[in-house]
Amino acid sequence: MNQSAKRKSAASLLRSGLAAPVLVIMVLAMMTLPVPPLLLDLFFTFNIALSLVVLMAAIYALRPLDFSAFPTILLTATLLRLALNIASTRVVLLEGHTGAAAAGNVIEAFGSFVVGGNFAVGLVVFAILVIINFVVVTKGAGRVSEVTARFTLDAMPGKQMAVDADLNAGLLTQEQAKTRREEITREADFYGSMDGSSKFVRGDAIAGILILFINVIGGLAIGVGQHSLGFADALQKYTLLTIGDGLVAQIPSLLLSTATAIIVTRVSDAQDMGTQMMNQMFRDSRPLWVTAGILGLLGIIPGMPNLVFLTLAGLSAYGALNIKTGDENEQTEEPVEEAPQLPDSERDLSWDDVKPVDTIGLEVGYKLIPMVDKDQDGGVLNRIKGVRRKLSENLGFLIPSVHIKDNLDLDPGGYQITILGVPEGHGIIHPEKELAINPGNAQQDLRGIPVTDPAFGMEAVWIDPSQHDHAQVLGYTVVDASTVIATHMNKILLEHAGDMLGHEETRQLLDKLGKREPKLVEDLTPKALPLSTIVRVLQNLLQDGIPLRDMRTIAETLAEASVNSQ
Structure with missing residues (x-):
């Protein structure tokens, strides 16, 4: 006790x-x-x-x-x-x-x-x-x-600006x-x-x-x-x-x-x-091989403690051999056999050959394919998902999915953003580097590839990741390659928000409103206004920078205006 x-x-x-x-x-x-x-x-x-x-x-x-x-x-x-x-x-x-x-x-x-x-x-x-x-x-x-x-x-300050940029994107x-x-x-x-x-x-x-x-x-x-x-x-x-x-x-x-x-x-x-x-010191067998060779040379010099030097030389060589063997085992894994692709048989053209236009498209050069590949943990996919979520919350309707594909006609590190099949923005990315953007108060220049920020047109430099902290100290806003593409897409989607809203999206908005205000939606369409007119009004609102989050007020205003015009 x-x-x-x-x-x-x-x-x-x-x-x-x-x-x-x-x-x-x-x-x-x-x-x-x-x-x-x-x-x-x-x-x-x-x-x-x-x-x-x-x-x-x-x-x-x-x-x-x-x-x-x-x-x-x-x-x-x-x-x-x-x-x-x-x-x-x-x-x-x-x-x-x-x-x-x-x-x-x-x-x-x-x-x-x-x-x-x-x-x-x-x-x-x-x-x-x-x-x-x-x-x-x-x-x-x-x-x-x-x-x-x-x-x-x-x-x-640079880190805070980077957080604000990610939040806005x-x-x-x-x-x-x-x-x-x-x-x-x-x-x-x-x-x-x-x-x-x-x-x-x-x-x-x-x-x-x-x-x-x-x-x-x-x-x-x-x-x-x-x-x-x-x-x-x-x-x-x-x-x-x-x-x-x-x-x-x-x-x-x-x-x-x-x-x-x-x-x-x-x-x-x-x-x-x-x-x-341990992982960084012994991930490569070459340092151990060199160490084993030097210790072995010291071990055969007369007058030196030969047993000690030769023993450590043997241990170093054994460790290097194990590291090399492990690397070879990883490299010689049996590749997965792919099923042979059979050539397409001759057939007549059909409507399946006419591909619909993507509402939002992202085309990339072959060098950027790993950045958009889900199997290779492509960072662009998560960034685009975040952009769509943020814009959907702010604009009040669901942003359509982004269709991503490769385009061999582009620069190997290039990308192109399309809206309804029309190119609206493009740029060139260096995946292995980071973009240091000068907000206007940077203290000095950086070593790298000088460019213009594709999203906002500011002076920028592609730098090695080792210069990340130094660039932030000098006043630059430093972002990775995935963030550059996501920020550019965010800007273009905001500018073309009205183009992304069609009849189907408008119907979904009205159906969602009808669950809360069934009488309002019933009086609005098709009695008062046809759906095409509502679509045009909503598109104009988006083009003027007005979000559709308060759909109830918009619907009431449209219903009232339709009554007054009759």
């Missing part, structure tokens, strides 16, 4: 939101109140465990925003470590003359076992850890945080656009917080160095002056305790610094860091 009650109280503490305030109060208490060695052991162990958990969470995060609480956790862990340094310093200086176990078993183990009880070795190990942490990891992570925060803030719903905007804001806040948090990590590394010197000097003064210890004896006791204290604090600090570096250098992906690294 007692254990169950304890578990319930701990769970209620977490649910009530008091865990963080309790931790902060505990940190402040450690700075001011004496802490017995047993509690010091517990807190030092908890500090190491916390650092390991944070490091693992950073490694397994798919993107930085998945660990958005990291800056706050980093600050809390830094304060906890500094509070432990203060508490352990108090114990070392007060009880250090009694022996190595005065400050607890954890400090004793790090001071005696890790460095072999030799304070000179301990000083060297501590110095190396500080250099790695302060000069390499912390400084590098801090610089990356500064640059990332600056570029993220500079790129915010019907590629996003209002909820999706709101979520995207919130994510962009959170990303900027996160990297801004990381820029500030990296300063805490750097300050913590400096504090560790100062605390080491203070403990050694203070311990010598107290041991020699107050406890009548010999200089060598005092140096041995206090220095070992100080080194143990420093090591047990620097190792969690190094772990958190590494987690910071991983978070700020992490690129968002659908895979965790380990899987991403």
Whole structure:
């Protein structure tokens, strides 16, 4: 019963939101109140465990925003470590003359076992850890945080414009656009917080160095002056305790610094860091073959550790062979046999040979076929579906389906949009590139293929995807090839909305209205107005930019006008 009650109280503490305030109060208490060695052991162990958990969470995060609480956790862990340094310093200086176990078993183990009880070795190990942490990891992570925060803030307007463009093109719903905007804001806040948090990590590394010197000097003064210890004896006791204290604090600090570096250098992906690294490093067998060859050459040089080099060369060659074999297996899969196509027999012409004109058509060159192929996850199909949905909601009637076909007469990367069989727009697409559109305030030119945006006629440049972030920072709106086609189609469909409304669409509108207002529809047609007249009126409304969403008001106005004209 007692254990169950304890578990319930701990769970209620977490649910009530008091865990963080309790931790902060505990940190402040450690700075001011004496802490017995047993509690010091517990807190030092908890500090190491916390650092390991944070490091693992950073490694397994798919993107930085998945660990958005990291800056706050980093600050809390830094304060906890500094509070432990203060508490352990108090114990070392007060009880250090009694022996190595005065400050607890954890400090004793790090001071005696890790460095072999030799304070000179301990000083060297501590110095190396500080250099790695302060000069390499912390400084590098801090610089990356500064640059990332600056570029993220500079790129915010471009990202917001891209979201607005997708929303206007019907590629996003209002909820999706709101979520995207919130994510962009959170990303900027996160990297801004990381820029500030990296300063805490750097300050913590400096504090560790100062605390080491203070403990050694203070311990010598107290041991020699107050406890009548010999200089060598005092140096041995206090220095070992100080080194143990420093090591047990620097190792969690190094772990958190590494987690910071991983978070700020992490690129968002659908895979965790380990899987991403393995897939990208070993997807090609050539690097392993070259590595195996170099290690093999080093292994046959006299005087070199031949066994080690040759063993690793063999392992590298074995790994490269497996990668190559896997690639060959994928490439030699049996192709699916297609049924032979028989030639058409001679026959007379029929009405089946007269193809109806497509209301909306999209013709593409052979280079763009993968973009419109459902089996190849063509992105254009989903974009066009989004455009039709958005326009149908705004205009008030169902936009007809888009008939997509290839046209060998077009440029390989060209496309053409037709309305009732008449070409109304065309352009040339580079599927492997992205289009950077200059809204008029871009700061400088980009390297790429200069063109004119096919939808709105603005200056644009086809760029490599690697320039995406740089272009957004300069003020460009960057979209992919599928979005270019979808945006162009959205503009053309808006301009020709009246041409897409025919008798069948008008009948469907009236049938839908008749379910809610049967008497109104009955009085309107065919009694008052023929269907062809209603079609012409609705087409004129659409050409003037007036949507048909309020079909009830339109029908009432038509019925009233027909009565007045009689």
